[in-house]
Amino acid sequence: MTRIYLKLVGSAVLWGGTWVAGRILGTYMGPFSAAFLRFALASVFLYVLTARMEGRAPKLARQDLPWLLLLAATGIFAYNALFFAGLRTVPAGRAALIVACIPSVVALFSGLCFKEAFPLPRIAGIALSFAGVGLIVSGGDPAALTTGGLSAGDLCIFGCVASWAAYTLAGKKAMERIAPYSAVTWSCILGAAMLLPPALAMGLWRDVAAAGPVAWGCIAFFGILATGFGFSWYYEGVRAIGPTKAGVFINLVPVVAVSLGWLILDEPLSKALALGGGLVLSGVWLTNRRAATQTR
Template sequence: MTHIYAKLVGSAVLWGGTWVAGRLLGTYMGPFSAAFLRFALASVFLYFLTARIEGRFPRLARQDLPWLLTLAATGIFAYNALFFAGLRTVPAGRAALIVASIPSVVALFSGLLFRETFAPLKIAGIVVSFAGVGLIVSGGDPLALLAKGLSSGDLCIFGCVAAWAAYTLAGKKAMERIAPYSAVTWSCILGALMLLPPALFMGLSRDVANAGPVAWGLIAFFGILATGFGFSWYYEGVKALGPTKAGVFINLVPVVAVFLGWLVLDEPLSRALALGGLLVLLGVWLTNRRRPSERRVLPSGR
């Protein structure tokens, strides 16, 4: 079982590294070029991985197409275009901590859309998480934020939160009929196709011609390591430990991003960033904490 925990930690480290890698890659090419190349490479990797795991690569069923297009449009196209655009101006650690609030956003909209109950603990978690985001974005000075407003980079990162929350909520329904690896692989393929036209329009050919070894190394990190191995290791953990235990490791992602941002990019670690990050993670923990009565009804082995 040790190797499963190692793979879960590894996936969190790889995903945390994407924030620093995205910040660096943004200096070499535009957001649509970076996003397309990432998922073009990831699609090839995941195609062969899915075929090996499931025995063959599953065909695209017509009745599943609307769900897969929704996943591709939100989690691949919108999220990654906004991700690379935002990281051109927003520090990696700050962006990662804002995006760490996604579970609280998902919990909020799950309650509103699917009429899930809002337990007091969940409400408290959502409020605490949002307070942490406010502290991070304002730098500890809410009045200055009200006076200046959000930057375009911050708006892009908040767009990432909205896009991934939509992807998660759509995936909740999609996974009822589509196997996880198939859903991820097809959404990557369809998302890459969606990203191609704007990438071509925004200078993909120029970016490819000008990309040097560092840029291609970053793209390989995104496509093969972070997307390919990151997803496969995480799903192995979900299969072995269950989604609840495996999901705990996601909380390592912003911590790794902040540390690598400081180590690699020399990003400052302010008190507001540290306290805001702690509030976000505390809020996420409270949001997803189960009451004793909820734990008792879980199947054994979870």
């Protein structure tokens, strides 16, 4: 079990770095080009890795195709198109702290969809997480949301929350019949195929021709480390300890993202960001504390 926990920590740390890499890559190419190149590279890497880990090439059974298409549509196509689009205007740390409420969203829908326990501490934790997100997006003035509303970038990041929650919950059901590496590999391949048409329509070849060493370095980080290893390790955790407990490890993502955003991108650390982030993470802890205690 220690090995599973270490892999979940590793995936969270790698994903924390994606927020900074996404901000950098967004200055070199459009969101669909970036997302397609990420998963085109990841698909090749994962196909070879899966063949090595499972002793055979990943199989695509016809009866598993609906689940794999759902994973590809939510966790690959939707999440990454929204991820790169949002990061063009939203600071890495701010975006990562909004996405930090994913475990609370997963817990909410796990209770509704899978009839998991839904006690009062979990309800309070979810409410606390959402309050923290409200503080972050309002810049410390929640009343401003009623007048200025949310920016297009913020809406994209909220879309990331919804799509990743759906991806995690669908993954729990998919893991009942598909090995983790095969599921991730085929969802990446299918997701890359979904991303290709809009990428071509929005200037993929132009972006490829203009990309320099920094852009290709970010794509390599996304495709091999953050996607190849990060996704595989995360799904091993989902299968071993369930989506709610595995989702707790995502709490490390915003910590890494905020730290790297401050160190590398010189992003400010405001009081509203710190307080809102604290509320989000405290709410996530409260949401999952009871479930973790009951499983020990």
